[in-house]
Amino acid sequence: MNNPLPTMQEAAQEAEFQLMAAKDVLEWQHALIKAINLDHLHDGGKGIGTLFEVAKYFSDTGFGGVYSAIEQFKVLGESAPQNMQPENVARIPLGDFAKGRQSIAARELGVTQVAISKAIGAGREIFVTRHADGTVTGTETRPFPSVTVEGCAE
Incomplete structure (x- = not known):
């Protein structure tokens, strides 16, 4: 069969x-x-x-x-996959995820196309994960402590 x-x-x-x-x-x-x-x-x-x-x-x-x-x-x-471990989930850099489809990527992430464009332009380190149910989430990684615009540590 x-x-x-x-x-x-x-x-x-x-x-x-x-x-x-x-x-x-x-x-x-x-x-x-x-x-x-x-x-x-x-x-x-x-x-x-x-x-x-x-x-x-x-x-x-x-x-x-x-x-x-x-x-x-x-x-x-x-x-069916059982208890998928996070290391088995593909994390795609935002730039790759949105390449040639920023409006669609923005809609999937629940943000505007401008927000996607600015994040990519600023070089922010954002990764997108597509989950088994088809939803996507974005996660940003930043150094800790990070330096803010005013030069103060967060």
Whole structure:
């Protein structure tokens, strides 16, 4: 089986669909049980053979989709990165991250394009990390103590 793993969202959507289908089957089985009971009470059980065939069909089709969705979640859970360590996270210098796309980079970081341009122009040491959920954060490294504009140590 060389199919690519579905995304968590795709697996969740498939699981939801399969659970709704299973719910429908359970409701149909409940209605079938009531029909068998009514046939027994009011018609002496003459239609039970046909109703039994319908019950057998439900049993044969069963919950294969539910089992498949459960297996997909199991495989996804086993393949998901566990406790990613910070040293495994790529830190990209702001200049590289924003090269040719300052407006997009600014939007992702929640700042203005001008702020990106000024930070790069000033040579500030800012690194951008893209997280597993797609969000990005910027971290600035500065020497300590740093010297402020007035020449005082912070």
